[in-house]
Amino acid sequence: MVERRRFEYRRTLVADVPSGGAFAAPSAFACSALAAVLLDAYRGTIDDEGETLEDAVEFVDDALDRALDGVSFVAESAGAPIAFCIVTLVHDVHYIDPIVVAPTWKQQRIGTALVGTSLAELARSGVGEVGAVITEGNVASESLFASLGFELVGPWPPAPAAV
Numbered sequence: 001m002v003e004r005r006r007f008e009y010r011r012t013l014v015a016d017v018p019s020g021g022a023f024a025a026p027s028a029f030a031c032s033a034l035a036a037v038l039l040d041a042y043r044g045t046i047d048d049e050g051e052t053l054e055d056a057v058e059f060v061d062d063a064l065d066r067a068l069d070g071v072s073f074v075a076e077s078a079g080a081p082i083a084f085c086i087v088t089l090v091h092d093v094h095y096i097d098p099i100v101v102a103p104t105w106k107q108q109r110i111g112t113a114l115v116g117t118s119l120a121e122l123a124r125s126g127v128g129e130v131g132a133v134i135t136e137g138n139v140a141s142e143s144l145f146a147s148l149g150f151e152l153v154g155p156w157p158p159a160p161a162a163v
């Protein structure tokens, strides 16, 4: 098994983050349809561990349970999901987890628009900081989050605090 290192990134939010556009709520889509987007988005990337559609459904089902309403969004085309951004709360910190874009829609700024809209809504609701966890070498994700102002904090998971 390939050893992957993951790193945490954070971005401070100000009150007037510009929104990326109007998107749908995850609850408007079937879990299996979102899982198919997730599986396709990760296929062939550094994070691909040969997961099956069943694995993806399990992951998305859990993500949807943890998704925060009003800040998690889906982009669609002809009524079908093509990308989504879910925001969850972990130890009182809001994280973008996951952001995925289906292969044929990548590099068209849809990821930027979705995450941007989540950041705008988080800022509007008074959230001051947002995190993301990225596998080392996931260049697309590193670029996306860097262009949105996220900065490297350190390894993930964080080392336990010294006593």
Ligand SMILES: CC(C)(COP(=O)(O)OP(=O)(O)OC[C@H]1O[C@@H](n2cnc3c(N)ncnc32)[C@H](O)[C@@H]1OP(=O)(O)O)[C@@H](O)C(=O)NCCC(=O)NCCS
Pocket: 041, 042, 045, 047, 098, 099, 100, 101, 102, 105, 106, 107, 108, 109, 110, 111, 112, 113, 132, 133, 134, 135, 138, 139, 140, 141, 143, 144, 147
């Ligand atoms: C990461 C991901 C969501 C990016 O979505 P996207 O819609 O293609 O990204 P965008 O078109 O908005 O591009 C955002 C920035 O990243 C850059 N970028 C996107 N894909 C890139 C790639 N493959 N290589 C280098 N840079 C890339 C763009 O040039 C752009 O940079 P800029 O703002 O400086 O011009 C998409 O590649 C994906 O779904 N990957 C698989 C799932 C994943 O890894 N999710 C992140 C987990 S933390």
